[in-house]
Amino acid sequence: MKFSWKLINQFIDLNEMTLDHFKNHLTLSGLEVDNIDNIENDKDKVIDLSITTNRDEIYSAFSLAREASTIFNIPIKILPIRLNYYNSVEYDLKKLVNHKYTHIEYTRIIHLGAIDNKKTPKWLSSELKIYQIKETSILNNIQEYIKMKWGKTFYILTLQEIKERKNLKQHHYFSQLCDLQEITKLLNNTADQLSNSKLLIFTTTQARKDYVYLTHETNEFCENIYNDSIKLINTIIHVRIGKYIERHRKIVVKDKSIKVKRDSIHKCLGQVIGKTYKFIDTNKTIEILKQLKLRPEYNKEEKVFKVYIPDYRKNDLTREIDLIEEIGRIYQFNYFFNQIKKDKLKGYQSKNSIKIKKIRSALRNLGLHEVVNCGITNNLKRNNESIKIYNSITNERKELRLNILESIINNYQHNRKHSANNIEIFEVGKVFKRDNKNKKEYIEQRHIGGLIYNIQYNRNNWQEKPNSINFFHFKNVMETFLIKINSTATLKKIVNNKDIRAIDNVKYLLKKNTKMHICNQNNQTVIGIIGELNDRVIGKSQIKHERVYIFEINLDDLLETAYLKNHLNYSTKKYSYYPSVIRDVSVTLAKHVDIEQIKQIILQETNELIESVEVFNEYKKNDKIPIRVVSLRVKYRSFSKTLSSTDIKKIDLSLEHKLKIIEQV
Structure with a gap:
């Protein structure tokens, strides 16, 4: 929407303010200025604003000046003139006087004499062009100008329309607050030419004096609009202003x-x-x-x-x-700060919670996806340790689970029905069982269980089809998992099948010949078990030619074997900025001589300029002759200079002398 800079300055003094300052502050306040055009003929500027839908009240020069007054805290130059409605006739539709009124609904009807056809002044035409308003009759042009200046304007109604009762419904105040016969009688007595006479209707709603907080903040400038309109009509048209009628009604408007x-x-x-x-x-x-x-x-x-x-x-x-x-x-x-202040204080985390996070992270890094299952189920193998629930909701969930694996196996079956080829999942949850010593007491433990089914785990040759995972692959995965969490637990072959408390509720799920224990090295107790899923658990027909591997570990026992690394296992030393020189030498050694001892002799007893000694080849003629030839790569480097040919010769001679001594050993 476009606004005239001259017209805005009639309400508020912005002449001392630069347009850039006005533009920047208006944009920061949510009214974006799209463009500012200069009109040289009228010495005016046109401001093109992008008005959002929630600010539709800004559609006139006065409304923009009022907004600028709020943003820049500059007072409006034009003060309101209070309406004097006491001379008007009070009119109430219900014939009741509202003594608790807060506002006045006011109407003023003015009769104009005959209007001659006159041209619109240039200044008025240019103002209408700014707002892209087409010119019509002179009175309608003044009406549009008042609207774009103040945001409110007067209505125009002819006497003929009153006689024929046309368009009266469009003018709410005229049709309800004014007596039609009284107006017609009054206007007929004063009008000479009925066809050329017109009525101007001014309407407003104004707050009561003692009800208003500050007059200039709530008044809608109705009297200013009236004075401005009559002044323009007198100045431009030179028409006779006739008598007028006033009506008002007291109403209640809730704040x-x-x-x-x-x-x-x-x-x-x-x-x-x-x-x-x-x-x-x-x-x-x-x-x-x-x-x-x-x-x-x-x-x-x-x-x-x-x-x-x-x-x-x-x-x-x-x-x-x-x-x-x-x-x-x-x-x-x-x-204001453009960034949210971060709270650097962190709550206390126990070592066990850190270890559990590390366990979850290690399993996810190995390709397993975490699942969550309900702790209430029906156990496949019921024994004295099962804990039943009273008043269970469904028959499928009557007991607290004895292990994690049964729920994970159900996840596997569900995914296989939906043609999932690779299933690698784990769960961390609670298991429940009765205490053998006291049957009335219950034991609640945290376990971690998992399942791996992968028919495309690896391939021996790129030309061959990928193979499914086998027990040795699965064993390697579990060993890698224990290394990642810094656990001292180890995998051990099962020597006997005696009942072990930690895995008694799990071992029936695995095949007899393909399972191993996870043991704590410190006290040699079993904390978990791994192996291949037994075909009988879910039926041979469902997993024919398929290998599924599972594991379950007591989480609390596993945490005892894991430790946190709080230090670095390496040290720093000085690094030389000078280039190195490499010499490859061969040494003939007896079969029983340890090469590590030879390397230490070379590093300790020769020149300090030797940086490292590495073995890169070994050759044996045959097993009957107990002699072997070892190739060593020796690196020379100085911390203070670049080695010259003389320095290298001295080192070579010293090294050859020592190698001859070594070969005689």
């Missing part, structure tokens, strides 16, 4: 109020830049709310601001967050 919590303002807007740990001051917030013409009231006990919304912002300000946005818009958002 729209919204409460804003001070904590909500601090939470949304945050802290102020340059003032650490400080938010917007309460007095500053009250000043901003007054600047927004919201009539604030602050409750110190509840720490709540109560504001009253003016009529022209009722569609825009409806929620608490809208008012918080208005406060930030006036205070300007660039004065």
Whole structure:
């Protein structure tokens, strides 16, 4: 929408303000300036604004000046003129006087004499062009000009329309607040030419004097609009102004109020830049709310601001967050921290919780997906340790589970029905069983279980089809898992099949010949079991020619074997900036001589310039002759200079002498 800079300055003094300053602050306040054009003939500037749908009240020069007055805290130059409605006739549709009224609904009807056809002045034509309004009759042009200037205008009605009762429904005030016969009689007595006479209707709703907080904040400038309109009509048209009729009605208009919590303002807007740990001051917030013409009231006990919304912002300000946005818009958002302050304090984490996170991470890194199952189920193998539930909801869930694996096997069956080729899952959960010593007591433990089914695990040759996982692959996966979590537990072959408390409720799920124990090295106790899933558990027909491997471990026992690395296992040393020289030598050694001893002799008893000795080849002639030839790669380097040919010769001679001694050993 386009606005005239001249027209805006009739309401507010912005001449001392640069257009760039005006543009930047208006954009920061939510009214984006698309373009500013210069009109040289009229010495005016046209401001093109992008008005959002929630700010549809900004459609005139006065409304934009009112918004600029709020943003820049500059007073409006034109003061309102209060309506003197006491001379008008009070008219109530129900013939009742409202003594508790808050506002006055007011109508003024003016009779104009005959209007001659006159041309529209150039200045008025140029103003209409800015707002892209087509010119019609002179009176209609004045009507449109008043509307784009003040945001409100007068209605035009001919006497012929009154006689024929046309278009009366469009004019609410005229049809309800005025007696048609009385108006017709009055106007007929004063009008000479009925066809050329017109009526101007001015309407407004004004607050009662003692009800208004500040007059200039709530009044809609109706009397100013009337004076401006009559002045233009007299000046441009030179028409005779006839008699007028006034009517008013007392009504009740409820104020729209919204409460804003001070904590909500601090939470949304945050802290102020340059003032650490400080938010917007309460007095500053009250000043901003007054600047927004919201009539604030602050409750110190509840720490709540109560504001009253003016009529022209009722569609825009409806929620608490809208008012918080208005406060930030006036205070300007660039004065707040643009980043959320991070709290560096961390809560205490136990070592076991850190270890469990590491266990989950290690299994995910090995390709397993975590699943979560319900702890209430029907156990496949029922024994004295099963714990039944009273008044169970369904028959499928009557007991607390004895192990993790049965739930995971159900997940496997479900996925296989939906043609899943690779299933690699694990779960961390609780298991329950009775205490053997005291049957009335129950034991609750944390276990970790998993299942791997993969028919495309590896391939021996790129030309061949991939093979499924076997027991040795699965054993390697479990060993890698124990290494990743820094566990001292080891896998051991099962020597006998005696009942072991830790895995008694799991071992029936595995095949006899393909299973191993996970043992704690410190006390040699079994903490878990791994192996191949028994065909009888889910039926041979379902898993024919398929290998499924499972494991279950007591999590608490596993945590005892795992440790956290709190230090580095390596040290630092000085690094030389000079290049190295490499010599390859061969040494003939007896079969029983350890090469590590030879390397230590070379490093310790020869020149300090030898940096390292590595073995890169070994040759044996045959097994009958117990002699072998070992090739060594020796690296020379100095920390103080680049080695010269003389230095290298000295090292070579010393090395050859020592190698001859070594060969005689």
